[in-house]
């Protein structure tokens with residue numbers, strides 16, 4: 229069992245399976261206090277920086293967000309619990325909540 233850092237990044241895919249637009253209002257996690265979406269962009273000095281993607285995050289019908297290294301990702305802050313599975317809950321504007329189990333890979 230790898231030791232989880234106080235802050236960690238999560239990669240994967242989030243898809244809107246609906247035929248209509250929807251927004252992500254917030255996200256929460258089992259082991260971490262705060263979940264943020266981050267995007268990567270190049271600043272004036274040419275350095276890649278991550279930037280907070282403010283909620284609500286708009287998704288078109290069938291749109292997919294790819295969460296990948298050096299791209300958009302989820303950032304988890306303030307580790308709370310030491311034990312248990314890591315999952316993330318995404319809260320949508322239509323009232324639905326989607327639970328994603330996160331597989332922990334050590335680097």
Ligand SMILES: [Cu+2]
Pocket residue numbers: 237266278301302303
């Ligand atoms: Cu980040």
